[in-house]
Amino acid sequence: MIVxxxxxxxxxxxxxxxxxxxxxxxxxTAEDVYDQLQTGHPRLxxxxxxxxxxVNRQVVDPEYTLHGGDEVALLQPASGGSR
Amino acid sequence: MIELTPGPLSPERCIEAVRQRGAGGIVTFxxxxxxVSEGRRVEFxxxxxxxxxxxxxxxxxxxxxxxxxxxDGIALQHRVGRLEIGDDAVVVAVSCPHRAEAFEACRxxxxxxxxxxxxxxxxxxxxxxxxxxGPITATSSLAPEPD
Numbered sequence: 001m002i003v004x005x006x007x008x009x010x011x012x013x014x015x016x017x018x019x020x021x022x023x024x025x026x027x028x029t030a031e032d033v034y035d036q037l038q039t040g041h042p043r044l045x046x047x048x049x050x051x052x053x054x055v056n057r058q059v060v061d062p063e064y065t066l067h068g069g070d071e072v073a074l075l076q077p078a079s080g081g082s083r
Numbered sequence: 084m085i086e087l088t089p090g091p092l093s094p095e096r097c098i099e100a101v102r103q104r105g106a107g108g109i110v111t112f113x114x115x116x117x118x119v120s121e122g123r124r125v126e127f128x129x130x131x132x133x134x135x136x137x138x139x140x141x142x143x144x145x146x147x148x149x150x151x152x153x154x155d156g157i158a159l160q161h162r163v164g165r166l167e168i169g170d171d172a173v174v175v176a177v178s179c180p181h182r183a184e185a186f187e188a189c190r191x192x193x194x195x196x197x198x199x200x201x202x203x204x205x206x207x208x209x210x211x212x213x214x215x216x217g218p219i220t221a222t223s224s225l226a227p228e229p230d
Contacts, residue, residue, distance in 0.1 A: 006133065008132075008201070009203035009214045010214040012131075013214075054136060054201075057136040057139055073136065076203060076214065
């Protein structure tokens with residue numbers, strides 16, 4: 001199945017793209033997306049623990065099971081506004 | 084009124100949007116771009132949002148504020164893109180019948196916004212630039228990997 005991955009901020013800069021399509025086996029989870037990306041971009045490893053996943057704009061657990069056509073976003077802790 | 088915009092923010096417009104006959108207090112918060120961050124001289128900032136989700140989450144903040152305080156009006160603006168020193172990055176205006184609840188509601192809104200709305204800040208400083216937030220951003224030099 002094909003899912004879209006949205007990459008922002010540091011993820012976008014490390015991967016070099018803001019959106020990519022991944023072909024994953026049926027039953028793949030949100031964190032499987034990360035594992036697959038990390039294979040090609042080892043610098044993502046440091047950010048794994050602080051990453052939150054959103055699927056179709058909703059925050060989900062890393063174990064969330066994906067479906068074809070899902071839009072998965074990788075989110076670092078937000079920094080909106082000034083401190 | 085909620086807005087996510089690359090253009091300049093307008094605290095005045097936010098205030099007018101929440102001004103109502105029954106509201107005896109209007110509290111505003113304006114977050115501005117500082118020229119120093121943790122001892123480093125900042126040259127400019129860049130804000131990036133996951134815009135559709137950010138709008139959803141700003142609406143959630145508004146709903147939460149309205150559920151907790153007797154809010155007459157609430158306005159929230161956040162800037163995206165490149166910001167210079169002194170620019171307004173975020174504006175929150177809340178009106179309530181009385182000042183105590185207006186202060187509390189405004190404080191909650193800005194804190195909650197920073198917590199759940201997917202907007203990220205990159206500081207461009209004299210000694211490098213980095214995304215503020217998680218560990219991926221704690222080290223500088225985040226140039227893309229060579230292919």
